Amino acid sequence: MPRKKKTVATKTSSKKFQLVKGMHDVLPEDEKFWNFVTETVKKIASDYGYQKIDTPILEFTDLFTRSVGAETDIVSKEMYSFVDQGGDNISLRPEGTAGVVRAYNEHGMFNLPQPVKVFYIGQMFRHESPQSGRFRQFYQFGFEAIGEYEPILDAQQIVIGYKILQACGITSMVHVNSVGCQECRPDYINILTDFFKDMKSQLCDECKKRLLKNPLRILDCKEKKCQELTANLPQTVDHLCEECRDHFVKVLEYLDELEIPYFLNSRIVRGLDYYTKTSFEFWEGEDESGRQKAFGGGGRYDKLVEQLGGRSTPAVGFAAGMERIINKMKDNDFTVPLNRKPDIFLAQLGNEARKKTLRLYEELKQAGYYVAESMSKNGIKPQLELANKLGVRYSLILGQKEIIDGTILIRDMEGGIQEVINYEKIFIELEKRFNKQGEKTTE
Ligand code: HAM
Numbered sequence: 001m002p003r004k005k006k007t008v009a010t011k012t013s014s015k016k017f018q019l020v021k022g023m024h025d026v027l028p029e030d031e032k033f034w035n036f037v038t039e040t041v042k043k044i045a046s047d048y049g050y051q052k053i054d055t056p057i058l059e060f061t062d063l064f065t066r067s068v069g070a071e072t073d074i075v076s077k078e079m080y081s082f083v084d085q086g087g088d089n090i091s092l093r094p095e096g097t098a099g100v101v102r103a104y105n106e107h108g109m110f111n112l113p114q115p116v117k118v119f120y121i122g123q124m125f126r127h128e129s130p131q132s133g134r135f136r137q138f139y140q141f142g143f144e145a146i147g148e149y150e151p152i153l154d155a156q157q158i159v160i161g162y163k164i165l166q167a168c169g170i171t172s173m174v175h176v177n178s179v180g181c182q183e184c185r186p187d188y189i190n191i192l193t194d195f196f197k198d199m200k201s202q203l204c205d206e207c208k209k210r211l212l213k214n215p216l217r218i219l220d221c222k223e224k225k226c227q228e229l230t231a232n233l234p235q236t237v238d239h240l241c242e243e244c245r246d247h248f249v250k251v252l253e254y255l256d257e258l259e260i261p262y263f264l265n266s267r268i269v270r271g272l273d274y275y276t277k278t279s280f281e282f283w284e285g286e287d288e289s290g291r292q293k294a295f296g297g298g299g300r301y302d303k304l305v306e307q308l309g310g311r312s313t314p315a316v317g318f319a320a321g322m323e324r325i326i327n328k329m330k331d332n333d334f335t336v337p338l339n340r341k342p343d344i345f346l347a348q349l350g351n352e353a354r355k356k357t358l359r360l361y362e363e364l365k366q367a368g369y370y371v372a373e374s375m376s377k378n379g380i381k382p383q384l385e386l387a388n389k390l391g392v393r394y395s396l397i398l399g400q401k402e403i404i405d406g407t408i409l410i411r412d413m414e415g416g417i418q419e420v421i422n423y424e425k426i427f428i429e430l431e432k433r434f435n436k437q438g439e440k441t442t443e
Contacts, residue, residue, distance in 0.1 A: 022128070022136025024323070032336045033326045038121060040167045041141045045119040048160055050143055053118040055099035057125075061089040067098040067304055069273025071213055078126040092125035095272065096142045096319055097301065098308070104146050105310035114147030115315075121322075133293050133324045142298075142319030146305065149314040151247050154278040154300055155254030157318050161282055161296050162260050168325055169334040172282040172295055174260060177236055177268035178248040179216070179299070181276050184241035189215055191234050199229050219267045220291070227288060236266045244277055251278050267291075274301040278316065284328075295328070296320025338391075342372035343434065345387035345413075349380055349399040357398055360426070367427060369434075387413055394433065396426070 061081050080092040109116045121141045145153045165172045192215040207226050210217040263286050270279050279299035283290030298318025305313035348357040364371045387395045397409040411418045421429045
């Protein structure tokens with residue numbers, strides 16, 4: 001007797017996938033904040049003559065080792081690096097400056113009028129321990145002015161960052177310092193080494209190593225006990241060479257002139273190796289607790305262009321973290337100005353009407369109206385509810401009766417008055433209404 005085939009119930013996998021640690025989604029409800037910050041950055045960039053640049057997310061690992069520095073936390077611990085199928089050592093960019101400088105050299109931008117002023121907005125990647133305001137993929141906007149030494153440019157970078165934050169409803173405190181140059185920094189490092197020598201045993205393990213390799217890094221250690229040891233730190237500004245001191249004094253004078261509040265802070269040495277002279281960060285206040293939540297930071301990097309194979313070219317820039325800015329905007333209950341409301345809502349009922357509104361939608365847009373619709377909805381009520389929500393002034397309503405009669409309804413959403421108009425006269429009727437109000441906008 002043939003054996004009965006056993007039926008096996010096939011079970012489809014129902015694994016619920018989750019975000020990779022340190023990543024985050026930007027949901028539609030937050031999109032208004034992202035758009036607002038992006039538009040503000042673009043507007044201020046254009047006011048100050050900065051043009052947009054987009055560099056790739058992937059770069060050769062070497063680029064970051066040479067610029068940000070092999071010994072920095074960013075390069076030694078936090079980079080997403082891999083060998084690709086072609087055997088190249090590649091990294092996801094942890095920051096934007098190195099890529100911009102590579103592009104400046106690679107595309108011969110030194111032949112353009114200097115300084116070359118560019119800005120960027122994009123994702124950066126650092127394998128840090130995630131916490132509030134710290135992600136493994138995060139967005140930065142950044143500004144770079146490459147090709148001039150003048151301290152006015154340093155002040156301008158600070159003003160740009162300050163103004164963007166201000167436009168987002170954030171009053172920040174600028175923490176500013178000068179890390180000197182190749183001439184005076186070694187002397188300061190010697191002074192620091194002496195300063196920490198007797199406290200070596202009290203430093204964290206990482207800082208014990210830093211004391212040998214690069215004592216400056218101790219100044220931005222995240223450990224509380226190391227921070228406390230730096231309370232009576234020898235001030236960098238007291239040990240600058242004449243050239244660096246003059247440069248720094250001028251930056252401060254410009255900030256005074258522009259009435260930008262700042263705080264001199266010797267511990268702003270930055271976590272990246274390429275800085276020379278001015279270094280700065282935007283914090284919430286003067287307090288040290290602001291360091292971990294800094295909205296942005298930057299400084300001068302006069303040696304980097306040359307270090308990456310270009311000519312000797314001074315430069316200055318900064319970048320800011322968009323998540324941190326947006327979190328703060330939300331904490332502050334910042335009201336994002338409303339987007340422009342649509343002029344017309346196009347509502348339909350029935351198959352024929354839906355088909356006809358498809359064409360009408362395109363014609364209205366072509367005539368310069370900003371039109372909203374919800375063609376996937378069936379009832380008139382939910383469509384008009386949506387029109388109300390959007391704050392639309394007029395709805396055009398097309399149903400089966402109107403199709404047969406060759407008409408369309410126009411509803412004033414404020415007063416609720418509805419008129420039947422000849423379908424052929426839609427544009428004349430709209431023109432009358434919008435001209436009267438002078439409201440029609442173009443997308
Ligand atoms: P940075 O200080 O490393 O500088 O980063 C700038 C800002 O990016 C920080 O102040 C912070 O707001 C944000 N940020 C950094 N890491 C994270 C993270 N893991 N999660 C969320 N936000 C973060 C630079 O990147 C330099 N390239 C700035 C610069 C431009 N210097 C000269 N030109």
